[in-house]
Amino acid sequence: MSKSERIKKLVEAGRSKYIVELDRQITTLEGTLASLGQSYDSGRAQDIYRSAHRLKGSAPTFGLNRVGEIAEHLTELWEWSNQSPESGADRALTSILSETHTHLIRLKIEYEIARNQADLTVRESLWERESIAKPGRLLLIDDDSLLRSYLAEQFQVYGYEVDEAEDVAEAKRKLYDQPYDLLLLDLMMYPQSGYEMFKFLKEDPTMRWLPLIVLSGREDLKDKVRCLRSGADDYVTKPFQFEELEARVYNVISRARQFESMAFRDGLTGVFNRRYFDHQLLLELEWSIRDDEAISLAFIDIDNFKAINDSYGHQSGDMVLQGLAKILQSNLRPTDLLARYGGEEFVVLMPRTEGDQAKLVIERVLSVVRSETVASTTENQFRITFSSGIAEWRLGMSHAEMLRRADEAMYQAKLEGRNRVICHS
Known part of the structure; x- marks a missing residue:
């Protein structure tokens, strides 16, 4: 099945689901309206506004433009409830309720038309482009479950990995568990608005960009x-239109990757460079001090790397560096920050991690490195070990002191025979 055919099926399935949801929304609105006719309640008034606002944004996505227009009228009619809900008792509620009832009748008519349509009109012309192998991983944050699910399925057709969050709290949890290339954020959510995510991202140095x-x-x-x-x-x-949204997502991710590659990535291994690491270390320390949380740092130095360069040439040495970087990236945790610090040295920053925990993490990685071939040519296979030093931040310690302690522990590991991890005492 071609991409166009798959998307056509998704549109049809999405619209069918939406029509069922529209019926449920109309029934809920009728019940809320009846309750408000008996006595005013600010919470119910806000429910009408939020439901109308949701319909206004989602209905046209499924081709139900008339539903979107009616919902827009309802949104304008009840917008006061979102700004000053307690003023409802002073308003001409009888007139507002009557006009709302008229709009609900129009919504029911549009629902019947949509439900009885045998052949749905779908979009035939799609913006065709060659998708990159891995367009990116998205976190879609929206309290409209139907629209959220529909968009997730659409992005997956284009090759994106997509996770969903129905509110700000769930989004925060997922951001700590998994790295993302881009967030799609609905602004009008309940109980916390999308603006809470801006504050959260700005305050976390690992996510502000x-x-x-x-x-x-x-x-x-x-x-x-x-x-x-x-x-x-x-x-x-x-x-x-979904095609326009996908194009914007694709372009933002592409620009971000190009910028990151030029400014913050090591050209040989693809991991972060020293400049980026030094910057992030300062920010992470600020964050740890503010929240009174542990943070640790590991220096990693390849054992006998000079012998590889001398015996097999710098090209083989470069392959070993690339191979180790790949293993490190695959086996460190999502919250760990890996960088090449210079030559054969790598450094790992581990937020919310005590020294003993950091030692276990790096020892596990070392065990993987020991067991695998990190690089190979037609003539040779390269297996290596590394020595590592761990330093945990202590009260009053500067970032330079923390780096120095990790470096000292790493050299102690070398002196004790290499191929081991030592935590600075």
Whole structure:
């Protein structure tokens, strides 16, 4: 099945699911409206606004433009409830409820039309491009489960890996567990709005440069400016065409990767370089001091590396460095920061990790290195070991002192026979 055929099936399936969800939403709105007709409740008024806002943003994505227009009228009618809900008792609620009832009748008509359509009109022309092998890993943060699921499936067709989060709290947990190439963030969520994510990302030095695209049902200049000044890479207003959104995601990830490669990556191994590591070390220490959490650092130095260069040439030495970097990347934890510090030295920063824990992590990696061929040519296979020193940050210790202690522990490991990990006492 071609990509176009797969996407067509997804659109059809997504629209079918959405029509079922639309029926549920209309029934819920009718119940809420009836309750408000008996007595005013600010929470129920906000429920109507949030439901309408959600429909306004998602319905046109599935081709239900009329539903989106009706939902927009409802959003405007109840927007006051989101800004000053307690003022509802002073408003002409009878008139508002009557107008809302009329819009709900129109919604039910549109639902019946959509449900009875035998042949759905789907988009035939898709923006075709050659996808890269791994477009990227996305975290999609939206409290609209149906739209979120639909977008996730669409991105997966294009080769992206996608994780979903229904609110800010779940997104934070997933960000600590898994690295992402880009976040897609719905701005209007409940109970915490998308603006909470900006604050969280800005305060965490390991995530402040993570690309982010805002998805919002509000065509509001102040929102756009606020998001872009807060660090958003793009702002996309619902409703949107998926092909346009995917193109924006692709371009943001591509630019971020190019910038990162030029500024922060070691040209030989592809891991972070010393410049980036020194910068991140200072930020991570600030974060650890503020939150009173442990942080450790490991120096790693390849044993007898000079002999490899002298006996087999620098090209073989480069292959060994590349092979070790690959093993380190594959076996360290997602929260660990790996960099090439110079020559045959690598360094690993381990946030929220005590010295003894860090030692176990590096010993496990060393065990993998011992058992594998790190590089090979037609004539030779290279197996290596390394020596490592661990330093845990202590109160009053500078970043330079922490580096010095890890370096001293690494040289102690060399003196004791290499092929081991020592934690600075």
